[in-house]
Amino acid sequence: MTTGTRKDTVWQLSSVSEEFLEGMRGAIPMAAEQLAVMLRVVQAAQPQMRTFLDLGCGDGILAQALLAHYPQAKAVLMDFSEPMIAAARRKLADYPQTVFLTEDYGDSAWVQGLQSVGSLDAVVSGFSIHHQTDARKQAIYREIYHLLKPGGVFVNIEHVAPASEWVENQFDNLFIDSQLAYHQARGSTKTRETVAQEYHERPHKEANILAPLETQCAWLREIGFAHVDSYLKIFELAVFGGVRPMAS
Numbered sequence: 396m397t398t399g400t401r402k403d404t405v406w407q408l409s410s411v412s413e414e415f416l417e418g419m420r421g422a423i424p425m426a427a428e429q430l431a432v433m434l435r436v437v438q439a440a441q442p443q444m445r446t447f448l449d450l451g452c453g454d455g456i457l458a459q460a461l462l463a464h465y466p467q468a469k470a471v472l473m474d475f476s477e478p479m480i481a482a483a484r485r486k487l488a489d490y491p492q493t494v495f496l497t498e499d500y501g502d503s504a505w506v507q508g509l510q511s512v513g514s515l516d517a518v519v520s521g522f523s524i525h526h527q528t529d530a531r532k533q534a535i536y537r538e539i540y541h542l543l544k545p546g547g548v549f550v551n552i553e554h555v556a557p558a559s560e561w562v563e564n565q566f567d568n569l570f571i572d573s574q575l576a577y578h579q580a581r582g583s584t585k586t587r588e589t590v591a592q593e594y595h596e597r598p599h600k601e602a603n604i605l606a607p608l609e610t611q612c613a614w615l616r617e618i619g620f621a622h623v624d625s626y627l628k629i630f631e632l633a634v635f636g637g638v639r640p641m642a643s
């Protein structure tokens with residue numbers, strides 16, 4: 396396990412991984428729409444996609460959505476949490492061509508782990524890169540750009556900074572309502588107050604370093620990505636990315 400003062404390493408704990416996968420992932424507002432938009436953008440840019448990376452893959456939910464449409468594609472799933480990689484191996488057992496890498500993208504050396512894979516048609520990431528400082532986020536986006544082949548596409552489904560405290564409150568209320576409905580549908584008798592308390596006290600909250608969506612889109616344009624946009628957004632949840640131009 397990584398040690399030190401970093402807060403993101405809470406993700407390497409089984410308890411945190413399980414709590415996210417069982418109690419929170421399924422309750423993310425508009426999760427299905429986010430995956431659908433990711434898929435649409437990838438399909439538009441890379442109709443024949445052969446190789447892609449799911450960065451900070453968790454249990455591989457993004458990779459699974461892509462493999463359902465590209466069953467022959469080679470998926471590379473990367474995460475620094477052993478419990479998450481184990482969950483991803485279980486979820487994607489039907490795709491034997493899948494490669495699982497336990498790497499920490501907090502260090503730029505992570506790209507060396509991709510060398511044997513070759514250049515990528517697509518990189519996707521879900522709710523992960525926001526654990527890095529802004530400087531490191533920009534470096535990661537640059538690293539992704541250079542891993543992509545010309546025409547390759549990057550899609551980030553991400554937690555971004557709220558525009559104001561008022562917007563943050565709207566997001567919190569949406570998430571709590573969504574979590575309440577998710578748990579009630581599974582027979583839970585938790586009150587909204589309990590769900591709200593658990594949401595506000597979630598162990599990985601302190602690991603968040605949120606950056607505004609507009610700022611992150613500007614970084615992508617500076618790096619050289621084309622067609623950069625927020626493809627979908629609701630309060631603090633966004634799907635954004637871009638395409639590495641053919642002549643680059």
Ligand SMILES: C[S@@+](CC[C@H](N)C(=O)[O-])C[C@H]1O[C@@H](n2cnc3c(N)ncnc32)[C@H](O)[C@@H]1O
Pocket residue numbers: 403406407415420450451452453454455456457473474475476479498499500501520521522523526
């Ligand atoms: C909120 S979970 C999201 C998982 C998955 N992408 C999804 O959309 O459900 C964040 C994931 O990013 C991983 N992660 C966070 N920081 C990382 C790092 N520096 N290197 C690799 N993985 C990291 C965590 O272990 C965790 O699996």
